[in-house]
Amino acid sequence: MGIVSSGFTGRREADHRLPPGQYETHDFPVLSAGPTPFISLAEWTFTVVSELGARQRWSWDELMRLPQSHPEVDIHCVTRWSKFGTRWTGVSLDLLLADVETGADYAVAYSHGGYTTNLPLEDLLDGKAWIVHEFDGEPLSPSHGGPARLLVPHLYFWKSAKWIQGLRLHTVDEPGFWETAGYHNYGDPWREQRYWGD
Amino acid sequence: MTELDANSAAGPLTLLFGRDVTLAVGICAMCGTTGPLGETVMYGPAPGTVLRCPQCSNVLMTIVEAPDRLLATMPGLRLLSVPTGGTS
Numbered sequence: 537m538g539i540v541s542s543g544f545t546g547r548r549e550a551d552h553r554l555p556p557g558q559y560e561t562h563d564f565p566v567l568s569a570g571p572t573p574f575i576s577l578a579e580w581t582f583t584v585v586s587e588l589g590a591r592q593r594w595s596w597d598e599l600m601r602l603p604q605s606h607p608e609v610d611i612h613c614v615t616r617w618s619k620f621g622t623r624w625t626g627v628s629l630d631l632l633l634a635d636v637e638t639g640a641d642y643a644v645a646y647s648h649g650g651y652t653t654n655l656p657l658e659d660l661l662d663g664k665a666w667i668v669h670e671f672d673g674e675p676l677s678p679s680h681g682g683p684a685r686l687l688v689p690h691l692y693f694w695k696s697a698k699w700i701q702g703l704r705l706h707t708v709d710e711p712g713f714w715e716t717a718g719y720h721n722y723g724d725p726w727r728e729q730r731y732w733g734d
Numbered sequence: 735m736t737e738l739d740a741n742s743a744a745g746p747l748t749l750l751f752g753r754d755v756t757l758a759v760g761i762c763a764m765c766g767t768t769g770p771l772g773e774t775v776m777y778g779p780a781p782g783t784v785l786r787c788p789q790c791s792n793v794l795m796t797i798v799e800a801p802d803r804l805l806a807t808m809p810g811l812r813l814l815s816v817p818t819g820g821t822s
Contacts, residue, residue, distance in 0.1 A: 567780055567781055568777055569777050569778075569781075569782070569784045569793075570777055570784065570786060570791065570793075571791065613781075614781055615780045615781050650793075694781060714781065714782065714798075716807065716809075717782055717796040717798055717805065717807050718782070718796070718798035718800070718805025718806075718807070719781070719782075719798060730800070731798070731800045731803075731805065732805060
């Protein structure tokens with residue numbers, strides 16, 4: 537019948553997609569804990585280090601030759617902005633971790649510039665996480681974490697480490713940069729796990 | 735950009751210490767550089783304030799502002815000397 541206005545429909549959809557305490561933004565704010573590193577593609581590598589020290593490493597060209605995914609996801613920053621329907625291109629961590637022999641339950645993502653963030657390994661699997669190198673069809677800019685960043689959209693966005701260099705797998709949980717500095721160890725936006733003790 | 739000039743750290747530092755401590759002198763635990771907090775390199779204040787050594791970029795201090803509390807670390811300071819106004 538077309539009685540319900542698109543504006544009303546849009547607002548209800550936004551409410552449904554917004555975790556508690558968040559607001560929708562159409563911008564893409566840049567937040568950083570340090571200087572922006574500039575990494576050449578010739579030097580870029582991604583490394584997975586198992587808890588026993590075994591390493592698997594991919595060059596940029598090797599990453600590009602892997603099957604590419606195109607996740608379209610909502611992202612939620614702990615500073616309360618959310619951005620709907622962000623479009624990325626990258627490689628699923630299911631692919632990158634498929635041949636890694638590990639009994640680890642935890643991972644630490646480590647980045648150029650020294651940033652780290654920790655996650656349960658299961659949060660990186662089953663189609664929930666990617667190493668992405670394009671945003672909105674364009675190469676990922678350095679200010680947003682390019683050449684490549686981790687994308688784990690079901691957790692607050694500080695877990696989606698910019699300038700990703702690799703993953704270290706551990707049998708014990710080791711808090712990363714913001715987790716050590718007072719943010720929540722897990723960071724589920726739907727449970728509003730912002731700060732230590734939340 | 736989120737890199738701000740040094741004295742932008744004054745606000746979060748004042749919140750934490752209850753007074754202006756930009757003249758407090760810190761020693762970087764990584765490279766030994768000694769200088770006032772007001773001359774460090776600051777990133778933030780969101781998602782948190784990060785003070786870095788102007789020489790080696792080591793993280794000297796972090797301050798996260800939650801609605802009901804401040805969460806602070808000083809992982810890269812070997813010493814912090816805060817003037818009190820008294821005489822030695």
